Amino acid sequence: MSRISVRGFAVASATAVTAVGSVVGVASGSTAQNNDAEAAAADLTLLADIPAGQQAQVQTTSLTQQAETQAIAADTTAKKDAEEAARKAAAESAVAKKEAAEQAAQEAKERAEAEEAASRSATRDASDFTPQSSYSIGEIQSMAQSMVASDQYQCFSNIVDHESSWNYQAVNASSGAYGLFQALPGSKMSSAGSDWQTNPATQIKWGLSYMNDRYGSPCDAWSFWQANNWY
Structure with a gap:
């Protein structure tokens, strides 16, 4: 049932109730019953103004958007963590390479000095x-x-x-x-x-x-x- 048909049904029902209440009230001479009928009609009109299907759709859309926002935030965090880990790994690798190069240079120097010492000690008099x-x-x-x-x-x-x-x-x-x-x-x-x-x-x-x-x-x-x- 669409929003228009529900509202129409509610208005028609309210009108009918109001009419019946008026007749009964006139016949009985009671204004209280007439007021009750009018309040009931107003309540029905307010209920008709809140489409349940549309509310569910809005709630679903809101939840979907929240989930997408959370997923984007999680993806951004994961990317930042990955980039930070990559930078840290690159820095550690650079330090390791530098230390290896320095060690290799020191070893080469020590070998050269040892060879020179051996050469000098091997000289004859x-x-x-x-x-x-x-x-x-x-x-x-x-x-x-x-x-x-x-x-x-x-x-x-x-x-x-x-x-x-x-x-x-x-x-x-x-x-x-x-x-x-x-x-x-x-x-x-x-x-x-x-x-x-x-x-x-x-x-x-x-x-x-x-x-x-x-x-x-x-x-x-x-x-x-x-x-x-x-x-």
């Missing part, structure tokens, strides 16, 4: 070589390679190349500088051995000690040589 009556450039260079740390040898070699071209008996005609390193005077090499004039191993020992003591290393000595053309 001048006394390890049996003196000869003469030496070729190749033999002298081989001596130097076994006495100088591998990471310093090229710098060491560069200096000898420029000073004497690996001639352990080279003499500077004007100054008297002598040997592989053109020591001046040459006799200062006696601190490494009395055979400094004839033994390139003794000269190498002295030259390496001189570079380390004065400059810190052969490569530091070579850097100075490049800037000044002497060392």
Whole structure:
């Protein structure tokens, strides 16, 4: 039954009740019964104005909207939680990668230092070589390679190349500088051995000690040589 038909039925019923009440009231001479009839008709009219089906529909729509709102809020919260968890995981991953890289770098440094120490400890001394009556450039260079740390040898070699071209008996005609390193005077090499004039191993020992003591290393000595053309 539609709202219009219900209202129509209610109005018709109220009219009928009012009419009956009026007749009865006139016949009996009672105004109270007439008033009761009119109140009943008014109540029926008010009830007719409230469509039950529409109220149910409004309530259902309201509940649906509330559920949708709650679902949206829950979805938003879930997304925020997921984003926060992702940011936290990314930050933890970045920290872990940084720590791993730092550890790898430290381990590489320690390995390099260990290799350098091993290289230095493996170097030979001048006394390890049996003196000869003469030496070729190749033999002298081989001596130097076994006495100088591998990471310093090229710098060491560069200096000898420029000073004497690996001639352990080279003499500077004007100054008297002598040997592989053109020591001046040459006799200062006696601190490494009395055979400094004839033994390139003794000269190498002295030259390496001189570079380390004065400059810190052969490569530091070579850097100075490049800037000044002497060392």
